[in-house]
Amino acid sequence: MSFDVAIVGGGLVGAACAASLSERGQKVVVIESTGIASGTTAAGMGHIVVMDDSEAQFALTRYSQMLWDRLSPELPKLAEFENCGTIWVASDDEEMDEVRRKSAFYAERGISCEILDECSLRAAEPNLRQGLAGGLLVEGDSVVYQLFATRFLIEKAKRNGAELIVGKKALEIGANAVTLSDGTRVLCGRVVNAAGAAAAELSPGLNISKRKGHLVITERYPNFARHQLVELGYLKSAHGSATDSVAFNVQPRSTGQVLLGSSRQFGAEDGEIDHEILRRMTARAFDYMPALRDLSVVRVWTGFRPATPDNLPYIGRLPEHDNIFIAAGHEGLGITTSLGTGELIADAMLGCEPAIPIEPYSPARKVAEH
Amino acid sequence: MSEIGSEVLVIGGGAAGMSAALPASARAKVTVVDDNPLLGGQIWRAELGKIRSPEAKLLIESLEAGKITVINNAHVFGPDSYGRLLAESPDGTIQLKYEKLVLATGARERFLPFPGWTLPNILGAGGLQAMVKGGLSIENKRVVVAGTGPLLFAVADYLKAKGAIVVCIAEQAPAATIRRFALGLWRYPTKITQGTAMRIRLRDVPYLTNSWITGCIKSSGSSNAITATISRRGKTVSLDCDYVACGFHLVPSTELASVLGCRIEKGVVVVNEYQQTSVANIYCAGEPTGIGGIEASLVEGKIAGLSATGQTDAAREHFAERDKTRRFGKALNSAFALRAELKRLAGPDTIICRCEDVEYGRLTEFPSSREAKLQTRCGMGPCQGRICGAATEFLFGWEPGTVRPPIFPVKMENL
């Protein structure tokens, strides 16, 4: 059996590539070693957010968010898509300056947002502590239960003829075939490496490292939080140097559960819970939202973000390999940027004009270490 | 956050845990941690705050008389990154340091889903008994006791003594199997004495073998009454009652052992003859090593407590007795093995996961509990799969998913 495209990786990014390519008439196979959405996708937070770290990051998150909004009427209820918005929380005047800068950046680019003062912040989120400086409400951001969304995209691709191979690991990506752990070769015209944190093992030369994170989820407390809440210091800690960091990041699930992040650790290879960083993370959260202390936690887990040196994913053709494409390295933004990635990959493969320039994400780019 | 250091830390204050703590305390500094207000475990659960069993009282008194530290109301929810266990207590988190650990975490009932099983007033067999011990008045209430295992007998006996009208005991196991099991009991005289006394007290209660519950609905008349249907030798019988007490034998509680990396096979913690698990400084005793009843728990506890403190010769003296109780356990588990018909009780709309309301029909397409969990939320709720896990294992043959801390929900500030 031969396919037009073999996609290695059944996470949300692979599923989005499968949906985009099969919709455009490509005969697609998705190869997933453990289970659909069982890797970084399962460990993630499901935040669909427009980011302003760089113009390229803005373009990809903005484009992807638009695709999510377009997809949302089709999503089943179980996908828990909710346009709850993000509030970037500022704790002091310095961070309020950042709020104003961010607001101007978004406003210039047509993103609807609103500056909140101390009072309106508390009104929007009564469980935040008193004395915070304010925040920026970005109305268009959403949350989604990424596991159902992945499944939905896979089902969609299947309706367009896509096939699925689950439980076999891709060992080698060749020009016109993917070799699986049981020795079979899946013949294909082209390959998309969407193996997330494992992508560099299959395509040496990609600079993807694992950034470990912890998440905590509670029982159901409807209306405890209403927006995705992220401290503005998040940017400093999220993309700072190689030291471990934590940030206040709360997500209200449509189930009423509260999902709490976040931590970032380089060089941590095992998935065990690290109690020191976990306690730093919860302590940080209590500082912003003291009432979190009393919520009952049902699960704690860890995951690995596939990080690149410049915090942009690799999307596009692998240099010197006409038939191999990369869709990996989405760090902590893969849920948001999955849909844009799928479309860009399809455009690049089929020679269509992409909606946004694809060059900034090229796997060929040389990036300076931060 | 406080820290308590022990040479031997015992998790579980039931028969096995207490029985381990006593001999260990002769040689070591021992701490017993239990999640109930009083020691005694499930089998000796206190009645309105008081332990009734003389045997249990004696054990508890000896424990309290010794230099054993007892911590009640503390839920162990997992290890931390520094080799300690963490327990949530009303006063916050306790960090438990240990050299040797004895796991005596007991068992729970197995529940099998059938249409209507989520209605109020349908409880486990042990579940209803525990409620009555907690002050629920059962006087003149009609109770259908159903499921499988010797617990049904004990529960019916207890409820009747408390004034309940036990409508019947519906035991799914075949009569012949139970007869064979009963005949084998001559080796265990105390069981015969107990059994005979119970039989006499329950002589007016129909004991229906080859019979199992197939559904429950709210009765049309009075608001809380239930009509239970029982399949009996191919026929369906409807019975009106106020409560259904339904449990399908017991399942070992192995979450803590699992999260600590102890090898688990076929649902039980693997131990050697000294009750030592695959992790060298962790011992395990009682129901987690295989359902065997109270005698097994007592003797395994002793062996674990002695072995953990280097008293191996003394431990060996109990091997023969332990092996005998294990034979009893084996006979027990095979006599009350679940029949295949029970796999067909649930309909497409029957809820399997009560925390997340996931119906049977949504689960049949999945190959494993992990995939089902990620795609349907089955087992994702606060009980963390303790109720539905045993059911899906039986219904679909799914292995339980990986256990991760916290193994029990815990307040965020106590993590």
Next chain:
Amino acid sequence: MITLTINGSKISVEEGTTVAAAVICSGETAFRRSVTGEARGPLCGMGICFECRVTIDGEVLKRSCNITAIDGMEVSTDE
């Protein structure tokens, strides 16, 4: 005897009674609403099934089967 309030009504129970038993004594069988709105009551009686969760003295989601009732306690079930 101790007296507690369950869904606004006072009820007296014997000392040592669990909150779950007291709730049933008060005539209430539905402790909580499940995620799809079904009425649920206790199942396991030993604190592992989470079906008996109620609000006790303003604290939500408390497992009533392993909490002993005390004088003056305010308990409410999901409506």
